[in-house]
Amino acid sequence: MVLNKINRNTYYIDNSTNIGVYTFKNKNCLLIDTGINNGQARRADNVLSENGLHPKYIINTHNHLDHCGGNIYFQTTYPGIEVYASKKERIYIENPELRDIILFSAYPIKELGTCKKTFTVDFIPDYGINKIGDEKIEIVPLPGHSIEQIGVVTPDRVCFLGDSIFSENIIGKYSLPYLFNIEKSIETLNNLKEIDADYFLISHIDRVINKDELIKLVDLNISNINKNIEMILEILGEPQTKESLLQSIIILNDLPLNFNQYYIYFSSVSAFISYLSDKNQIAHSIENGEVYYYCK
Structure with missing residues (x-):
């Protein structure tokens, strides 16, 4: 220093x-x-x-x-x-x-x-x-x-x-x-x-x-x-849980990962889901005890 x-x-x-x-x-x-x-x-x-x-x-x-x-x-x-x-x-x-x-x-x-x-x-x-x-x-x-x-x-x-x-x-x-x-x-x-x-x-x-x-x-x-938004919307072309959405993002971007980072990424994904929901671009459904998100 x-x-x-x-x-x-x-x-x-x-x-x-x-x-x-x-x-x-x-x-x-x-x-x-x-x-x-x-x-x-x-x-x-x-x-x-x-x-x-x-x-x-x-x-x-x-x-x-x-x-x-x-x-x-x-x-x-x-x-x-x-x-x-x-x-x-x-x-x-x-x-x-x-x-x-x-x-x-x-x-x-x-x-x-x-x-x-x-x-x-x-x-x-x-x-x-x-x-x-x-x-x-x-x-x-x-x-x-x-x-x-x-x-x-x-x-x-x-x-x-x-x-x-x-x-x-x-x-x-x-x-x-x-x-x-x-x-x-x-x-x-x-x-x-x-x-x-x-x-x-x-x-x-x-x-x-x-x-x-x-x-x-x-x-x-x-x-x-915007790239993250586009990627998320593409992934949500098929219904995804929040966990499966994050898994796809991590794999597609080869993100470094440990236990703490997983929950930090998970929080970020939640922020993007909130944003896209507020913009009326995605919706959700509940099936077999899980919440799925998908593009409208």
């Missing part, structure tokens, strides 16, 4: 989930996301210390553990640090077991590795301009990947996008993305083109991108969603 300068007072720490850093004149800093666990957070803190920076604020883009799992380390190490998250994401951050309850549709099986830590959120920022540490920090709505994900724009015209958009490498490896709400995901992707910033950082990418690169990546992400 190193501290990479983006523009003026805005930096990021490269990580499997990038950590945004905005520095203030007094050497306090704002973190955008905190990594997945204490280990990542500690290494990030070492980078901050080497650069004379003191974490004072945290904004979590959303509730997924790789974005907020380091909160406890920073809250323990720096008493009084202020944590910000959107209203709905706060519920999941403060009750992390809800993430796996949603994936498993009940009390989750232990193999999902349910997080038992408690994360406290102090403030819910407004959409638009917020005053944090005497600086104007803009919060933009980015729902879709999660229920109420947010993006952060610093005074240096740098926008941190969380998981609202995926890099070419991620799409190449995981062509079925994790999306909570397809309609909102598409809406958010189109809205990204209108964000007034010059530099953009995605959570899972190895570099900062500019506006032109962002626009191309938006088109790629929307195209990938």
Whole structure:
């Protein structure tokens, strides 16, 4: 991990989930996301210390553990640090077991590795301009990947996008993305083109991108969603259970698979089914104790 300068007072720490850093004149800093666990957070803190920076604020883009799992380390190490998250994401951050309850549709099986830590959120920022540490920090709505994900724009015209958009490498490896709400995901992707910033950082990418690169990546992400829709509709030319639909998608796309990934994919398939049902493109029936989905 190193501290990479983006523009003026805005930096990021490269990580499997990038950590945004905005520095203030007094050497306090704002973190955008905190990594997945204490280990990542500690290494990030070492980078901050080497650069004379003191974490004072945290904004979590959303509730997924790789974005907020380091909160406890920073809250323990720096008493009084202020944590910000959107209203709905706060519920999941403060009750992390809800993430796996949603994936498993009940009390989750232990193999999902349910997080038992408690994360406290102090403030819910407004959409638009917020005053944090005497600086104007803009919060933009980015729902879709999660229920109420947010993006952060610093005074240096740098926008941190969380998981609202995926890099070419991620799409190449995981062509079925994790999306909570397809309609909102598409809406958010189109809205990204209108964000007034010059530099953009995605959570899972190895570099900062500019506006032109962002626009191309938006088109790629929307195209990938549409490819998944077309594939699902083709498979549902014959009635399928949700499980058999997912099986076909995994096989056709040669998706990497383990126990956790199966349930993440399963949740994504549910999101596509909800979307296509809302669009009146598919219907369902119940036969022999199973629910089947099919094209209208």
